[in-house]
Amino acid sequence: MPGTRFVFLLIVQIGVILALSRLMGFIFARLRQPQVMGEMVAGIMLGPSLFGLIAPHAFAAVFPKDSVNRLNVLSQVGVIFFLFLVGLELDPKLLKSRGRAAVVISNASIFTPFVLGAMLALFLYPRLFNDTLAMPVTSVALFMGAAMSITAFPVLARILTERNMQKTNVGALTITCAAANDVIAWCMLAAVISVARATGVGPGLLTAGKAVIYIAVMFYLVRPFLGRLQLVYQRTDRLSQNLLALILLLVLASALATDWIGIHALFGAFVMGAIMPKGTSLSRALTEKLEDYTVVFLLPIFFAFTGLRTEISVLNEGMLWWYTGLIILVACVGKFGGSAVAARLCGMGWREASAIGILMNTRGLMELVILNVGKDLGVITPAIFAMMVIMAMVTTALTTSVLHWVYPQVETEAKKQAAALAGKRMAVLIPVSLPASGASLARIAALLSPAADYVRQIIALNLRRSDDGDTLRGGSSYRQMAVQEALSPLNDAARQQQVPVTEISFVSRDVPSDIARVARQQQANLVLMGYHKPVWSQSMLGGTVHRVLAATDCDVAIFVDRRFTEPRTVLVPYLGGKHDRLALDFAGRIARNANIKLIILHVVQPNRQAKDGVLHAKSVVDRTFNDPTQPTPMEFRVIEDPSPVDAVVREATGVDLVVIGVEERWGLESHLFGWRPERIAHQVQSSLLIVRKATRATTDHG
Numbered sequence: 001m002p003g004t005r006f007v008f009l010l011i012v013q014i015g016v017i018l019a020l021s022r023l024m025g026f027i028f029a030r031l032r033q034p035q036v037m038g039e040m041v042a043g044i045m046l047g048p049s050l051f052g053l054i055a056p057h058a059f060a061a062v063f064p065k066d067s068v069n070r071l072n073v074l075s076q077v078g079v080i081f082f083l084f085l086v087g088l089e090l091d092p093k094l095l096k097s098r099g100r101a102a103v104v105i106s107n108a109s110i111f112t113p114f115v116l117g118a119m120l121a122l123f124l125y126p127r128l129f130n131d132t133l134a135m136p137v138t139s140v141a142l143f144m145g146a147a148m149s150i151t152a153f154p155v156l157a158r159i160l161t162e163r164n165m166q167k168t169n170v171g172a173l174t175i176t177c178a179a180a181n182d183v184i185a186w187c188m189l190a191a192v193i194s195v196a197r198a199t200g201v202g203p204g205l206l207t208a209g210k211a212v213i214y215i216a217v218m219f220y221l222v223r224p225f226l227g228r229l230q231l232v233y234q235r236t237d238r239l240s241q242n243l244l245a246l247i248l249l250l251v252l253a254s255a256l257a258t259d260w261i262g263i264h265a266l267f268g269a270f271v272m273g274a275i276m277p278k279g280t281s282l283s284r285a286l287t288e289k290l291e292d293y294t295v296v297f298l299l300p301i302f303f304a305f306t307g308l309r310t311e312i313s314v315l316n317e318g319m320l321w322w323y324t325g326l327i328i329l330v331a332c333v334g335k336f337g338g339s340a341v342a343a344r345l346c347g348m349g350w351r352e353a354s355a356i357g358i359l360m361n362t363r364g365l366m367e368l369v370i371l372n373v374g375k376d377l378g379v380i381t382p383a384i385f386a387m388m389v390i391m392a393m394v395t396t397a398l399t400t401s402v403l404h405w406v407y408p409q410v411e412t413e414a415k416k417q418a419a420a421l422a423g424k425r426m427a428v429l430i431p432v433s434l435p436a437s438g439a440s441l442a443r444i445a446a447l448l449s450p451a452a453d454y455v456r457q458i459i460a461l462n463l464r465r466s467d468d469g470d471t472l473r474g475g476s477s478y479r480q481m482a483v484q485e486a487l488s489p490l491n492d493a494a495r496q497q498q499v500p501v502t503e504i505s506f507v508s509r510d511v512p513s514d515i516a517r518v519a520r521q522q523q524a525n526l527v528l529m530g531y532h533k534p535v536w537s538q539s540m541l542g543g544t545v546h547r548v549l550a551a552t553d554c555d556v557a558i559f560v561d562r563r564f565t566e567p568r569t570v571l572v573p574y575l576g577g578k579h580d581r582l583a584l585d586f587a588g589r590i591a592r593n594a595n596i597k598l599i600i601l602h603v604v605q606p607n608r609q610a611k612d613g614v615l616h617a618k619s620v621v622d623r624t625f626n627d628p629t630q631p632t633p634m635e636f637r638v639i640e641d642p643s644p645v646d647a648v649v650r651e652a653t654g655v656d657l658v659v660i661g662v663e664e665r666w667g668l669e670s671h672l673f674g675w676r677p678e679r680i681a682h683q684v685q686s687s688l689l690i691v692r693k694a695t696r697a698t699t700d701h702g
Contacts, residue, residue, distance in 0.1 A: 009067060014301065016062060020046060021300035029509055034155050036365055037396055043303030044389070049312040068308055075305040078298025079369055080269045084251050085291055086154060086366075087273020088283055090179050101346040102173060105339055106180035109360045110149045112338025113331065114188070117141075117148030120330045124323065128384055135379055139196040143379045146188045147371065147388060148331050151181045152364035152396065159359065159400060163506065170352050170407070174359045177339070181360070186270055189370060190263040196377050197262045210261040215271070222250065223275045230282045239285040247286065264373060299365070306368050306389065309375060314383045324387040331391050332398075335361040355407035362399045367392035425455035429524040430490065431515050432462050437530035438490025440561045444689065445528055446497035447567075447590045458494050459522050462486050462505040463514055512547035519552050527552050531560045549662070549692055555582060560681065560688040567656040571599045571686075573648045574621070579661025582693040584621065587659040591634070598634040599655065603647045606640040645679050652684045662692040 020042040028038030045051060052059040121129075121144035122137070129135050156178045165171030194207040229247070233239060251272045258268030276283055315321055340357030344350060371388050374380045380388070428445040432438050442458060449456050462483050483505045494501045502522075508514040519527050527548065549556055572587040574580045584600070591598045600621050621636055641647035644665055652658050660680065681688060 006067075006070070009062075009064075010070065013062060013067065013071065013304075014297075017042075017046065017300050017304045018297070021303065032400060032509075033397060034158055034364065034400070036155055036158075037393070039300055039303050040306075040365070040368065040393055040396075042300070043305070043307035044310055044312075044393075045307065046304050047307030047310050049307070049310055049386075053313065063308060068305070071301055071305050071308070074298060075302035076265075078294055078302050079372075080255050080265060081251070081290055081294045082299055082302075082365075083266050083269040083369070084273040085287060085294060086182070087270040088276050088287060089157075090153070090182065090274055090278075101343070101348075102176045102180065104346055105173070105342045105356065105360075106177040106184070108342035109151065109177060109181055109335060109339040110184050110188075113148040113334025114145035116145075116330050116334040118145035120144060120148075120327065124384070128323065129381060135381075139192070139377075139379050142192040142195060143374050143377075146185065146192050147367065147374065148334055149181070149188065150185045150363055150366050150370055151178045151335070151360050152362050152366040153178045153182045154366075155364040155396065156359055156362045158507065159362065159403070163403075170355050173343075174356050177356070177360060182366070183274070185366075186267060189373070190258075190267045193263050193267075193373065193377065194261075196379055207262045211258075211263055214257055214261055214268075218254065218271055218275055222254075222272075226250075226276055230277045230280050233282040233285070237281075239282070239289060244286075244289060266369065266373065302372075303368070306372060309372070309382075310386050310389050311382055312386050312390070315386055320383060320387075324390055327387050328391045328394050331363075331395055332361055335395075351407055355403060358399055358403045358406060361395050363392045364396045367396075425457060426450055426526075427457045427459060427522060427524045428526045428528050429459045429461055429515070429519050429522060430528050431511075432460055432486055432490055432530075434530065435486045435489055437559075437561060438487060439493040440564050441528055441530055441559060442490045442493035442497060442499070442501075443564075444557075444559055445526075446494070446499050447593045448526065448528075448586055449593060450589060456499045458490070458499050458501045459518070459524060460487050460490050460501050460503050461515065461518055462503070463508040463511050464505075512544050512551055515548050516551035516553070519554055524554050526554060527556045529556070529558050531558055553694060555694050556692045557586070558688075558690040560690070562685065562687045564657065564687040567594060567596050569597045569599065569655045570657045570659060571601055571648075571652055571655040572659050573601045573603065573644070573661075575603065575644065575663060575665055576620070577661060577663045577665075578693045579663055579691060581620070581661075582691050583659045583661040583689075586689065586691055590657070590659070596633070596656075599651075600634065600636045601648065601651050602636065602638050603641055603644040604638060605642060648680050649683045652686055655686050657687050657689060658684055659689045659691065662690060 021039045024038035024042040024045070025035040026038070028041070029035045046063070048059070051063075118141040121141040125137050125140055129137075129140055153175075157175060160171045160175060163171075190211065194211070197207070229243065233243065251269055254268035254272040255265035256268070258271070259265040276286070315324060336354075336357035338357075339360040340350075340353045343353035343356045348356070368389065371380070371385060371392070375385050426449045428448065430438070430441050430445060432441070438460070445458050446456065483503065487501075487503060487505075491501055504518060504522075506514075515527060518524075529545065529548065531545075545558055567590065570587050570590055572580075572583050574584060587598055590596065602618075618636055621634070637651070639647045639651065648658070648660070658680075681690070
């Protein structure tokens with residue numbers, strides 16, 4: 001049956017598209033490229049440029065010509081809702097907060113590439129364009145200018161978040177310019193489409209009039225109505241199916257309206273997202289509901305559809321590749337040059353100005369959307385379409401690698417601020433995985449200050465595994481709300497302890513390596529982590545904890561929270577190793593800052609002459625706590641026991657906190673796959689602070 005064959009073929013097509021998109025996205029993520037780049041490449045690979053070239057019969061079977069238009073339907077639905085989500089993530093506050101520099105740079109980053117793109121179109125028109133009614137030179141020049149002007153706001157936000165640049169001056173200014181860029185570019189594209197579709201001055205003026213009425217209705221009628229929907233959501237505290245259906249109908253109605261006006265359905269979806277209330281629980285709930293299905297399922301179909309329309313084989317002459325290089329050059333000069341020069345004229349240094357220019361040159365998915373609009377309008381040829389797709393991929397791929405070279409991570413303001421604070425300070429880096437652990441970690445960090453005259457600082461690190469939603473959420477109001485929720489318990493506890501907090505948040509592909517890297521960049525004295533059971537290990541010092549211990553240069557402490565509140569009695573098992581000495585130091589700090597009772601437990605073998613060892617241990621303890629200005633209530637307890645572990649488990653009964661070093665004799669060793677459970681860690685009922693002395697002395701620990 002034809003219908004059954006169609007469904008079967010569609011399922012096969014979608015399965016192939018999703019599988020290759022996931023694979024290429026993973027590969028490009030490992031190469032430290034935006035995951036969307038891999039999905040774009042996957043779309044090209046599935047088209048005639050690769051799949052059709054190396055396996056033409058299989059390509060014809062999987063993607064017959066009569067099925068392409070059906071894929072187009074799904075892809076257009078995906079792009080409509082993607083543009084709605086992009087508009088939803090654009091915060092108008094960004095456009096008001098950066099002053100003159102943002103206005104100058106955003107305008108330069110739009111109009112410089114627009115002018116250069118239009119001039120390039122005039123040069124290429126007699127050589128590559130068909131002089132037909134569908135491709136008048138005016139429409140071609142306007143479209144090429146608009147296509148050169150776009151910046152991929154979602155991809156740019158993702159890159160800034162990954163490099164932890166979103167709160168630096170460069171990052172905040174760039175994201176503001178990109179937001180303004182998106183708004184202006186889509187308005188320009190709407191104007192270009194109306195010009196391309198108009199058949200005379202009268203129809204053109206009619207389209208402009210309808211567009212003005214549409215904008216007025218959206219801002220003065222629909223926007224207040226959306227505010228009322230936000231109130232409905234707040235009363236029920238849930239996004240009901242009826243409320244979701246109503247909002248989706250509004251998105252579709254807005255898209256239909258702009259399509260009827262003559263400025264494309266995508267513009268209507270974007271405007272609908274742009275006028276939604278920002279930073280609200282409703283916008284966040286909408287993002288959660290829509291983005292996974294849109295980004296994971298529908299957008300790869302759009303990439304595949306774009307790939308099926310892209311025939312790189314038409315560039316079969318050396319001169320055509322020369323023109324492709326010229327397009328890439330003009331695109332980079334327009335975006336990079338316009339943005340960088342404008343930033344330099346606004347008083348920024350060349351390094352910072354260049355970083356802004358490189359970031360603004362990111363085009364990605366947004367460029368593909370515009371190019372497909374141009375092809376549907378008939379204002380570009382298949383050869384120009386292929387050239388521009390290549391340009392979009394090259395400029396996006398260049399961003400991260402060139403940015404790393406021009407503006408390396410160590411040059412960010414966060415690093416400079418950390419260096420300025422270096423000296424007599426106690427900086428504790430706290431990676432927060434579970435929000436509930438933040439409060440107790442902040443209390444422990446506050447207790448570990450070496451002395452009253454030290455500057456205390458908590459560096460709260462919120463890392464999240466890379467996923468597709470980051471393409472939309474990076475640096476957005478959604479992401480900011482998620483970070484605020486994750487770090488809120490820690491911030492509240494730190495505020496009570498009067499310890500300032502520096503927040504760092506970004507998407508991580510390798511959490512342990514990023515923790516170690518941030519610790520070095522921020523010159524942290526200590527990495528303080530909460531304990532979470534490893535997936536592949538029974539050990540508290542296995543998995544991610546083991547990798548952090550192996551990679552981090554500074555001291556590391558693992559806190560096992562067992563209803564920890566305020567310590568009254570702290571036990572420190574001591575055998576004399578370097579990690580034990582660090583445990584003594586930390587316990588002494590806690591005792592001085594909290595006025596508690598401290599028990600030093602020294603375990604010796606029975607029936608053995610160990611007086612020298614006991615005396616040595618006692619002298620070390622006395623030196624550690626020999627401060628007449630801050631006397632510490634301390635008990636030095638010597639226990640004879642053939643099993644140090646049994647002695648600690650027994651003596652820990654009734655204490656509030658055990659501070660213990662990573663020592664083999666305590667049964668505490670760091671292994672990636674540690675299948676031997678540590679008895680002290682699991683049998684002691686009080687909270688634990690397991691500490692490891694830095695393997696390389698890189699910081700002053702007081």
